[in-house]
Amino acid sequence: MTAREAKQENLEQTMNDGLAAIEQAMFDVTNSEVEVLRDASHHILNSGGKRIRPRLLLLSYLAVGGHDINHIARPGAAVELMHTASVVHDDINDHGIMRRGRPSVNSIWGRTFALLTGDFLFTAVYELMSPYKDLNIDLANSATALVEGETLQASAVKNNNFTREVYMRIIALKTAALFKASSSIGAKLANATDEQTEALANFGFNIGLAFQIIDDILDIVADEEQLGKTSGIDMEQGRGLGVALQNNGTAVKEDPMESIKRKMLEGDTIEKGREQAQQLVDMAIAGLHVIPESDAKDELIALAKLVIERNY
Amino acid sequence: MTAREAKQENLEQTMNDGLAAIEQAMFDVTNSEVEVLRDASHHILNSGGKRIRPRLLLLSYLAVGGHDINHIARPGAAVELMHTASVVHDDINDHGIMRRGRPSVNSIWGRTFALLTGDFLFTAVYELMSPYKDLNIDLANSATALVEGETLQASAVKNNNFTREVYMRIIALKTAALFKASSSIGAKLANATDEQTEALANFGFNIGLAFQIIDDILDIVADEEQLGKTSGIDMEQGRGLGVALQNNGTAVKEDPMESIKRKMLEGDTIEKGREQAQQLVDMAIAGLHVIPESDAKDELIALAKLVIERNY
Numbered sequence: 330m331t332a333r334e335a336k337q338e339n340l341e342q343t344m345n346d347g348l349a350a351i352e353q354a355m356f357d358v359t360n361s362e363v364e365v366l367r368d369a370s371h372h373i374l375n376s377g378g379k380r381i382r383p384r385l386l387l388l389s390y391l392a393v394g395g396h397d398i399n400h401i402a403r404p405g406a407a408v409e410l411m412h413t414a415s416v417v418h419d420d421i422n423d424h425g426i427m428r429r430g431r432p433s434v435n436s437i438w439g440r441t442f443a444l445l446t447g448d449f450l451f452t453a454v455y456e457l458m459s460p461y462k463d464l465n466i467d468l469a470n471s472a473t474a475l476v477e478g479e480t481l482q483a484s485a486v487k488n489n490n491f492t493r494e495v496y497m498r499i500i501a502l503k504t505a506a507l508f509k510a511s512s513s514i515g516a517k518l519a520n521a522t523d524e525q526t527e528a529l530a531n532f533g534f535n536i537g538l539a540f541q542i543i544d545d546i547l548d549i550v551a552d553e554e555q556l557g558k559t560s561g562i563d564m565e566q567g568r569g570l571g572v573a574l575q576n577n578g579t580a581v582k583e584d585p586m587e588s589i590k591r592k593m594l595e596g597d598t599i600e601k602g603r604e605q606a607q608q609l610v611d612m613a614i615a616g617l618h619v620i621p622e623s624d625a626k627d628e629l630i631a632l633a634k635l636v637i638e639r640n641y
Numbered sequence: 642m643t644a645r646e647a648k649q650e651n652l653e654q655t656m657n658d659g660l661a662a663i664e665q666a667m668f669d670v671t672n673s674e675v676e677v678l679r680d681a682s683h684h685i686l687n688s689g690g691k692r693i694r695p696r697l698l699l700l701s702y703l704a705v706g707g708h709d710i711n712h713i714a715r716p717g718a719a720v721e722l723m724h725t726a727s728v729v730h731d732d733i734n735d736h737g738i739m740r741r742g743r744p745s746v747n748s749i750w751g752r753t754f755a756l757l758t759g760d761f762l763f764t765a766v767y768e769l770m771s772p773y774k775d776l777n778i779d780l781a782n783s784a785t786a787l788v789e790g791e792t793l794q795a796s797a798v799k800n801n802n803f804t805r806e807v808y809m810r811i812i813a814l815k816t817a818a819l820f821k822a823s824s825s826i827g828a829k830l831a832n833a834t835d836e837q838t839e840a841l842a843n844f845g846f847n848i849g850l851a852f853q854i855i856d857d858i859l860d861i862v863a864d865e866e867q868l869g870k871t872s873g874i875d876m877e878q879g880r881g882l883g884v885a886l887q888n889n890g891t892a893v894k895e896d897p898m899e900s901i902k903r904k905m906l907e908g909d910t911i912e913k914g915r916e917q918a919q920q921l922v923d924m925a926i927a928g929l930h931v932i933p934e935s936d937a938k939d940e941l942i943a944l945a946k947l948v949i950e951r952n953y
Binding site for chain 1: 727753774793
């Protein structure tokens with residue numbers, strides 16, 4: 330084994346340990362005595378998911394010299410549970426039947442318990458973050474942004490004003506803000522310099538935008554089985570990239586589904602979206618020049634590339 | 642004006658200033674750029690409400706020597722917004738049309754926006770509490786309890802096992818825990834001794850239990866106009882004091898609404914509930930002997946009495 334290989338094996342071990350500690354924290358904090366909350370929370374957590382936000386937090390921490398895995402377990406769990414809470418509530422509003430290849434909380438336990446499970450996950454985040462006074466404001470801002478983004482999306486669908494500008498504002502709030510919080514919290518926990526923290530915050534923000542654009546593209550093209558969640562829902566409800574890119578700033582009066590499909594056949598929407606996601610990832614990676622070279626930095630770059638290269 | 646009168650006027654002024662600062666913090670933190678969230682949050686906040694949790698926090702703070710009103714504005718706003726979040730989500734699950742004499746968020750903005758408004762209020766609490774590392778765990782625990790209590794209630798209705806024990810456990814979690822957090826946070830902010838903090842925590846917990854029992858009684862007896870919210874809903878859905886007290890530990894197979902009404906005519910349920918609430922308030926007041934005499938302590942005692950004497 331070369332020195333380089335040994336170092337990479339070391340990082341892989343650290344990553345595995347870190348992610349395992351985060352999983353443990355997520356299951357511990359949701360281990361309620363109230364059966365439905367515990368079962369529904371563990372159901373959605375056991376459904377997998379990419380854990381991209383905890384990975385981003387962990388890698389940001391490691392890339393600026395952090396080394397104590399126990400230090401990131403609770404914040405790592407917090408960012409994932411925040412995301413999971415919004416996913417559970419999304420499935421109520423969208424009537425989503427499947428989530429990550431398994432039945433949604435909503436479809437198993439019904440609307441009332443799904444609403445309460447989402448609330449429970451939001452409250453679990455308070456507990457996880459209670460030891461971290463200085464980081465709470467970052468997470469608080471991203472939590473508010475998440476709900477604001479979801480609300481703007483619901484408003485845009487209702488008022489049929491899904492312009493390109495509105496779309497970018499929505500994905501910045503509902504997705505990129507939590508990515509940004511993940512990377513900046515990781516950086517701050519490792520006592521990074523302000524310049525490094527800002528670079529990692531921007532990195533998280535930009536790959537968050539790219540992630541959501543690709544997610545919306547996958548939602549359009551993937552068939553239900555491959556994606557493992559109720560596909561096409563975003564489209565049917567008149568939101569997401571397809572609607573945004575074909576509107577070009579003017580509201581479309583015809584059936585949104587019809588016009589999206591027509592536009593899709595021209596292939597333009599998907600191509601443009603992929604190009605934009607690629608540019609965002611290039612920008613994200615370029616901004617990392619202030620972070621010293623390390624295996625963790627290489628992994629951050631690999632994570633950014635994965636965001637646009639994934640097909641699930 | 643006697644010295645005693647002057648002191649009381651002074652307390653009244655301090656209370657008014659404190660509550661005004663709390664109102665300001667609530668409106669500031671919910672002043673979102675996203676119109677629906679801002680409007681719906683301000684609608685429910687403008688609908689009044691007794692502000693009993695912030696009052697409890699403020700009086701607990703003053704009763705153990707606190708004097709800086711600015712110090713309690715954010716935590717005071719946090720406990721009220723936590724309660725308000727659960728109220729907005731309750732109205733979704735219960736299909737509540739009226740709340741505090743005005744149309745519910747749900748009935749004006751619809752289910753999707755009501756769900757997101759509740760989420761938004763939960764996230765506003767993160768921001769309010771971010772400067773208070775040591776108090777976050779108290780608030781976190783009460784937040785989890787709140788959602789656990791609501792969930793137990795929904796489960797008990799679904800499974801028709803609304804026993805007296807289950808009822809007490811539900812109200813301890815969904816109401817008394819946040820009352821307890823309010824008084825103990827107030828005490829801790831004023832650097833109270835452990836003995837004083839525990840006394841005030843128990844005080845909050847006991848009047849919280851009494852408050853919920855009286856609330857359930859009022860829900861049974863009050864007509865819709867007087868109470869200012871969709872009355873009778875608790876009963877119709879087979880939850881609350883009426884069901885609990887008439888079950889006596891055994892599940893009732895007949896229509897719950899029918900058996901509650903029959904029991905009501907005997908007058909037993911309401912009488913027993915009032916007695917229990919009275920005992921809880923007596924106990925709460927007795928426990929305050931470790932708190933030095935002051936106008937604030939007198940006001941705490943008056944607050945406890947108001948909890949059972951109110952008829953709205």
